[in-house]
Amino acid sequence: MSKFLTLFKVNLLSLFGLNKKLYGGKKGKLIGMVLLGVLIMGLSFLYSMLFIEGMKFQQAMTGTEINGVVHTFIVVAALVTFIFSFYSVANLIYGAQDYDMLAAMPVKKHQIVFSKLLATLVGDIILTLLIVIPAIFAEQLYLENLNFSIVVSYLLCAFVCPFLPIAVATLVGALFTIITAKIRFKNLFKTLLYLLVIASVLPLYFTDDFLFVMQIVDKIYFIKPILDRALDNVWYLLAFVGINVGAFVLVVLFVSLSYHKVNSLIKSGATKTKFKMRKIKGSSPLRALVKHDLKRLFTCPIYIVNAIGGVFVSIVIIVPFFILASETDGEVLSILGPFVSLFVPAFLVFFTCMAPTTACSISIEGNTFWQLKTLPVKASQILNSKLIINLIFYIPLNIIISVAVGILFKMQFISVLLIAFCGITVALFASITGLYLNLKLPLMDWTNVQKPVKQGGSVGLMVLIAMLLMILFGAGGYAVGFVDQGFFSFLYSLTANQYVLLVTVLLLVVTTVLYLLMMKNSQNLIDKI
């Protein structure tokens, strides 16, 4: 076997902890992975159906033709790949724990880089196919407009679409690492640079006419026009494949050039030789644990961007609604208010549950977990400190969003109070569920911090929970507002405030039960890791 294939195989075996599941007596977890795949496909099918129904509604209202269902899902898959890798993939190349070992081996730089990125790509291709294949089925089922050549074109486009996002993400990460390599507070600067990239999406709203999220996505995914024509023109299809694969190869070559140089720079961090002891201030164990966790968060760019990134993305999504609301007549807004509040729980639950810090706060301890296990503190204190970190971000944010929505839509005081209460409950729910799942599905033996933050089972499950609850609460809100039939008549009889209260109480009950269960078994849960 060639050196490249050997490296690729080793990297592939670490993907989703595959080797551990095969040889670590955890074959049952493989079944779990397959079920997770089925769940993702089911969700994608559900979203495809909703998307087609939405387009049919639009067709009925405006007469526009329905097309581009699978296209849209390919673009979404490319965007998901980019979001999930843009601040993490460079960690595979730079500052990885296996650098010393690999650098000492008789292998070429591009073989190391290529094998690592290709293994990542395999995971992204699988995810893309899990998203796109159900969309193809949905399109055929509802629109019956597909033939063999179109399906082949769709699959080929889906297969290559992660190449470009991975290439761009690697390039961005590589440039940021090179820029910050010599700076003392490199992690802080790198975090700021990543947040700057996310924030750079905001000005797109103010170009030309008013744009909504999918239009922004189309604008960012600059090869969308080529994808649109790839189905009926083989040259466009080849161009789409060529751009994706070509960009990937070019980036591999570029990163390979700087592989040793940048890693050496990172490894030789600046040190001070004279330390002056200052007056020490003591604090309580819980405070010490929280301080330690905050320090961990702020010194790990991928971890902090993952946490704050969710906050940023939520702002990016709601800004257009705020702009639209500010330009609308006040009387209309107060009429719209109750309808808006019906969908606030769905929105809050979506972005709060997407990436809570707690979903990987145990895994991120990695091989230092022995320290927490041997400290003379209660297991419940350790868990509470982890919860506090996530709540520090999401409770204030959810309150701010709720109040802002309430003021903009001229809601009654009680309505604002209820959605703020809902926001706090959602933050508690996300924090506690994330931590509980991470305790049950820890990923401790990683060599790269990207793995616990982005590839942990608990992290993936939280994304699914976010998507499921958004559909559930969104559908519930829709039923309360618009569906006066059969079973839904009960929901239709509720007011917006009653619906928000119902959702909040349900979530609060689940959260309380989960918290009590977790605290009761806290020592046991930690001991098992």
Add this chain to the structure above:
Amino acid sequence: MLQIINLTKSYNKKTNAVDRLSLSIKPGEVFGFIGHNGAGKSTAIKCIVGALNFEDGEILIDGVSVKENPIYCKSITAYIPDNPDIYDYLTGIQYLNFVGDIYGVEASVRESLITDYATRFEIINDLGNLISTYSHGMKQKLVLLSALIHKPKLLVLDEPFVGLDPLAAHNVKQIMRELCDSGSSIFFSTHVLEVAEKLCDRVGIIKKGKLVAQGNMEEIVGDKSLESIFLEIAKEKVDE
């Protein structure tokens, strides 16, 4: 100070990594735990310090069960692992303060102990640097220092001399003696038989999870050397 009664730990429910291990250590005693690779030393140590759960048996520290009151047991114990995997995103002083806060060490006491031990270990000038910039030996010294600042009654060390320079190793031995003189007990595993021979009041030899010999140095060694005893046991393992 430390009492282990029929400790049994299994990873796969078929073979026991530690099998009905029993031993006890008095206050002020240094106990050396010797065995070949994979004999079960680290597993036993991790059970003592609460890093690993165990199925059967009992471990008492200062007369208190580690299962029934783990917090008390941990508060009077310090553990130094064989591989100093610590929070490398903290500076040395931040790490020491973190440990100090958790163990409730008064700020003024902490300050003087840190200054004293860090000077002896020659890492005082590096305490402001990130731990990620430390060498293996420096990390080992820092972990040792963090263990000493809360004045443990029981110090548990897993291969404490790996990665230390001769001066640091000498300092560690000296500090271990000082701790014992002040009434603390020390339980440590080692491959350096010469150190065990010179430093320990008593030793225990573990093989395939079972304690095959224990006692004071004269009882174990007799007129032979500890090395020859150890090699005899290791040979028995090959013959089996």
